[in-house]
Structures are given as C-alpha cells and as structure tokens.
Amino acid sequence: MKKGFRIFFLVFFLIAGSACSRRVIRTASDGGESKLPPSELKSESELHESAPLQQATPMQVASLQLTEQARRYLEKKDLESAIRILERAITLHPGNGENYYLLADAWALKKNIEQAMEFNRLAEMYLKQDRTWMERIEAQRRYIQQKR
C-alpha cells in the first residue's frame, strides 16, 4: 500500500512536470523570477532577468524530443531505456535541468539512491530559479530520502 502510494506520488509529479514543461517555449534552465533587490549595477537577479529569452536552438529542440521519449519510457517503467535516452538528451542540451530530474526519478525507481540524489542535486542546480520546479525537486528529494 505504502509502495503504491509512493508510485502514485511519483507519477503525479511526473505528469505535472510534463504538463508544465510542454507549455514553456524556453527551456527550463533559461532562468526565472527572483526577489533580489534591484541595484544600479547589475545584480545576480538582473543578470538572470536580463539574459535574453533565448529561442530554443535546434539542438535544444532535438534534446526536448528525447526528453519526451524518455518520459514515455519512464511512465512505462522501462527505466534502462529512459536512462539511455536521457543521457543522450543531456549531450544535446546539457543545461536542461528537467533531464536530471527525470534521471533522478529513474535512478530512484532502480533503487540507486546515491545516483538519484546526485541527479536531484543537479536538477536543483539548473532549476533553482523556477519555484514550481523547485517544489517538485524538493518533493522528489523527500521521496528519494524515504527510500534510503
């Protein structure tokens, strides 16, 4: 029962993640909102905000295609295929935090907690400025820690 609840929890976040990611044109690592105070000279927050809203490059678009494929494998619990595809997605778009988030999921389901935590940390690093993603990443971390 407990296991079933965890899987439901994980799948819920996966679907939620997928729904959010499909709506954004820019990739999940392009930066986001910040509450740091404004300053005359460029602060950290301004740097992120002033970063041009980059249109996804063909390489990034191809990477997102692979991310979608990997997500489908994950939903089918084909973890090996999901991991392979995500590793390829990373080679095309190393800065997309979503790939690391999904890798953390796959490794957690494979019960490799060390790897899962490592990729969870990476996901956090790339998606830190996105509050919605951070909530999911923190929930994932709690889920992984429970598996210890």
Add this chain to the structure above:
Amino acid sequence: MAKSRLQKKASGQVNKSKRSGLKSIVAIIVLFLMMGGMGIALYCWRLSVGIEERFSGRRWRIPSRVYSDVTILYPGQKINRVHLHAKLKNLGYCQVVQKPNISGEIRINDSDIEIFLKDFKIAEKGRPAYPLKIQFNGKEIESMVRMDTGEQVPILEIEPEELMLFFGAEREQRRLVSIRQIPDHLIHAVLAIEDNRFYRHPGVDPIGLVRALWTNIRSGAIRQGGSTITQQLAKNYFLTPDRTFSRKIKELLIAVTIEVFYKKEDILEIYLNEIYFGQKGSVSVNGIGEAADFYFGKTADRLAPEESAALAGLIKAPNRYSPFQDAGLCRVRRNMVLKAMLKEGWLSEQNFAELSSLPVRTSTYRTYGKTAPYFIDYVNKQVSLLYSPESLSSLGLAIYTTLDTQVQSAAEEALKKGLEKLERQNPRLRRSSKMKRLQGGILVMHPKTGAILAMVGGRDYNESQFNRIDQARRQPGSTIKPFVYLSALDDLMPTSLLSNEPKVYEINGKSWEPKNYKPMAEKELSMRKALAYSVNVATVDLAMKTGLERVVRTLEEFHFTTTLKPYPSVALGSFEVVPMELARAYCAFAADGIQPFPLSLRDVVDEKGEVLKRRYMTVSQLVHPAKAYLINSMLQSAVLYGTGRSLKGFGIDFPVAGKTGTTNDYKDAWFVGYTPEVLALVWVGFDNSDSIGLTGADAALPIWADLIKNIPQHVSESWFRIPEGIVERLVCSRSGDLGREGICPETEKETFLTNLAPDRLCRLHRQGFSKGMPEEQKEGN
C-alpha cells in the same frame, strides 16, 4: 539295389555336407554382416555422440563485435556532409542512381540525400527500415521527411558502425540466423542449386549420385557433385578436406547419422549458418547472415529473391562468383539458380523473367579494418576485465561504445594534417626515422556525461601503438593554471591585482625564479589578464598568496593520479599528468562544476539481445557552478584577447573557453578548448621530449580549430548559462574597484562571485582628484 541305395546315401551325404557347408558360409556371411552392421551401428552411435556434443553445445565460435555509438540527426543540425557520407558508406549503404526502393540504398544529390534506412536493434530497441529524404540547406539539415508516408521526422537515430571484431585463431566472421528468419525464396534457391531432393533423401541420395555420375561421364569432366546438403555439412563440420576413400565413407555415415537424429529444418539451419561465402580481406565470411550483410548490407530476412539466388549461387565457388569480383559472372550464376528454382516450380515463368533481367546490386565493399585503434585498445582494457579472450572470440557479444565515428575521422584528419603542416613549415621538426617523428594526441569528450567521442593516441597506429592520451605522462605547462586560479577564488576576484615583478623562490635550499615567456612591462596585472595572457610570474604570485598546500589540494580533488608536492613550480605545471586526466579535469569547468567519469563502454549485449552489462553516466559535483562559470569566463578572455586569440583567425567565431600550454624548452604544446557541449584536448610533442620550439598556440591550437570546425553537429555556438552566485559589475579597468562612469578613464564589465565582488568605488579616479591619486576613503555601494 543295395549299390544304388549306397550311392544314394553317399550322394545324400555329399548333398547334405554341401548344404551344411553352404549354410555355414551363409551363416558366416550373415554373422559377418551382422557383426559389420553392428559395428557400423556402434560406429554410427559413437559418431552420434560426437554429433550431439557439437550440435547441442556452441556450434560456432562467433567473434564479439565492438560498435560505435548511434548518430543522431535532426532538422536544424549543422553537419559535415563529407563525414556523414563516409559514415553511411561504412554502414554499407549502396549508392544508386534511381530513387532508393530497397533497404540499404542511398541516392546522394546536391542538396539532399534519399536513403532507404536499414532497420536496427540494440537490446530489443531500435528503428524499423523506411525511406527518408534528408534535405540540406547549405551545411544544415533543413528537414527530414519519410518518403513513404510524407511524415516529418523530428529526430533520427542512425545505426552504430562496426569498429572491430575479437577474432579467434580461425578469423571467421559469422552472424547467426534462425531458420524462422530465413525467407522461403532463400531456402528454395539453396535447395534448387545444391540439393533439390533434400526433403526426400535420408542424408545420402543414390539417385542424385547416379545423376551426377551420368552428367560427369557425358561431359567428360566433373560438372556436378553428388553430395547432399547433409553430406556437405558433415564434411564442413566434422571432417578435414582430404579426398580419401575412408573420409568419403565417414562422410556418408555421418550424413546418415545426422539425418537419423535431427529434423530436416535443423540440418538446413546449421548448414546455412556454417557454409563459407567468401573473403572479406583476411577474414572469411561464413553463414548466410554474414553473407547477406557483406554482399547486400542487410539482414537475411530482408533479402530480395534475386539476392537470395545470387547468394545460393556463391556456395559452389564463393570467390569466383563474388559480385565484387565479377558482377557479370555472378549474374550468370544467379540466373542459373533462378532457372533451377523455375524447374522445381518454386518460381513462376513471369518471376523468372523479371528477376533474371535485374542486375546484381551489391552493398559497398567493406574490408575488415580496425577503426579508431587507440580507442579500441582503451575499450579492450575495460572489456578484458569483464570477459576472457576466449569468451570474446567465441560468444558473439555486441559491445556498444560511446565513439562518434564522424568526430573520430575529424580528429584523425586534423592531427595528420596539422602535424604534416608543422613539419612543412618547420623543417627542424622532421625526423628521418618514423619512430622518432613528431607526435600528437587528441581526446574529444562530452563534458557533462564524460562520453569519449574520439581518441587519437598517436600519428599512426601501425607505427606506434603507444597511446599518448591514455598512457603518456607529460608536463601540462600552463594548461594547469586554471586549477591554480580556481583554488584562489575564495579570496581573490578576477580584478584582484597580482604582482608581475621578478622574484626568486627558495625550494629545498635551491633558488628558483619563474620567468615569463615574453618580457612584460606591467608590474602588476589583474587575475583575469594574468590567466588570459598566461603570465607565469603573476601566477606563481597568486599560488603563493593562496597557499601551495591549497593549490595541491585542489589539484588532487580533480583526480590527477600524480603525486604532487607543494613547490611553487606546481603552479606552472612542472609535474607530469596523463592527458586524459587533464581533459577530464577540464570537463568540470565545462560542465558547470560537475566532473564526470570518462565513459567509453555503454552496453554489452549477447547474441539473443539480452543486456549483460551497462555503463552509465556517473558524475560528482566538484566545483561550485559559480566558480566554474568564473573560470569559463576568464578562459573565454584567453581566447578573445589572450594567448588563444589566434583562434578567431582560424574561423572559430563562436564563444569558446580555452587554454594554451607550453612547457619548459618547448617540449610540449597543448590546447584545451571547450563549449558547453564538447571539449577537446590536443597535445603535440616528441616522444623523447625533444624541443619543438613552438608554443601551444602555434602547434596545438590550429589542430583544435580544424577539428572543431569539422564537427559542427557538436557545437551549438551558445555560451554557458549564468548560474546562481554570479553578479556583474562595472569596474574601473585600472583599479579593479567599482567604476565611476564618466570619471574613470576606462571601465569594463566584470563578472564576480556574489559573495566576493568589489564593494567600493574607484580609489584612483574621483571628481576633483588628480588622475592616479589613490582615494583612501572606502565608499560603499
């Protein structure tokens, strides 16, 4: 009367004795026959044990194969078409003039490629065969459209290339196929030409023997062999090729025994996997699976009827009838097979007419050669820890690696051309002995995953198998400086000023004075400029300010296996490193502070498609992303205006971070450069450490540029994302303090760690103060 009775008795006795003698003879003959029969039966039983042993165990030694990685294509991708065409040729795609209509065919046009893809599978995952048009717009893929459905293809995987086989002593290449995968027309073709009564005889075919004998007598030459498929199998599988009477008898007995114990389908399957189909260089092509791939570039189940007939025709004399040898003769022989099929009723008149009019269209001829030999040696070291040489030459494993053959070709070409050019321009670098020639090495990695995309361990593998990327230990020179600067980032900023005044240091009682490569007027310069211009004196000053123990600790964290001592010269790369360790260390900068473990092996899959081993991307956070970004930013300066500035002249006009390296007496020339997607290290030098008299910028950098220009598919031309913990400030170029706009004569934007950014306005320039007069008063921001 008595006499006649006596005579009768006597003659009866004679008859009786005659009869008993005959009976005895018959009895003896029967006994001998029975004994002979029993002997033959016993012999056959003994043979059957041997046959059972061979057939139930591993029937063949199948060499394991090493493959490259799959290649990804997508619209918008920049591509080197020359390398792509070469890759498709290596994969056995056959260039045709008409629109490709069977799997494995390709038509290359000026602005597009029409290709009928082959299907492929790795561990049960793969892609089916379908026709595709790849439209190019200059050097970019504009679109990919399926020619059968008109569907757009957003991403495409091209099958991996075979790099190498682990042969046993017999050097046989074979791909096993099940009888269920073999199309009927192939079976019919083989039976029609080799043994049309296969399903009607018990292993030996007396009718066939008589017919062959009659044909041969009539023609006065040996035109037809009387051997059945089972006999051929017995001969190939169990016997030597000697032509003796006893061997022929043994062949007959084995054939009959096989027929008693095995079904016809089993015999046919073993036969089709066993027979010899010709030579691929020094390697023999055995079995229908390998032959289908070698001659037609496809799996046996996808053979067309005319191709099946051509293969069946090869069995008699594979090298004579080889389409690569004589396409005309091959066609004649193929049509002979088609005629035999027609005679047996396995082909209609119409089909015969159609098929026999077709030319023999083969795949591209591929000889066996070891691709990327240094990389293969590197992979072998890992594979041999998992499997014995015996297993590798017999188990038929598929070993998938990370190698990108297009990058490998680009790296090999760049090194070859680069070294030849250096020798042409600098005659002093030429050597009469090939073994003493100028050498080089290239390693290309994906920084985030650690995947090795290409490895060139030397100029010519045939000359020297010593892998200068994996086995050499060379001084890194200035390429070590970014790690030294990294260790200072807790206390110093890119604007922090370092002393560039000559200074003598005491090491173990001996004096040591670092020297710059060129005399410099500046007595002090900023950390950014010191790294960009690779200034030795200022770097040693930085290392001393930071603490040598700390510098050594940083280097150790990057997994260099060299034992390091806290001498000031460590800051200038005076110790030796393995080039691969240096590339791996740089990956941490290119991968936002994450250091990957070098990955060359991906999957090991057995004959049935079961995955036996998998290797994954393994990473660990080594440097804070903000610090890694700062180093990237400073190394971009090295390329923009520092020691790597010549890169632009070679056509590299997108953002790159890079560092040159030159060691004492110009023994080693280095360049390590990277973008977020790819990292490449180039080393140039002599094995005996002779001076090359050139810097890293002169010798290694041009090779790097040539390589990167030829792998546009791995470069997105975008710069690193700005991580959390980075701020940008406008600073006075002279003081490094916050700049006063309109007052400071020169200001520039500088990047800082959030927790270590300048917080006071320029001390040198202030309204009302003379230029150059220091302002002691600290002014907050």
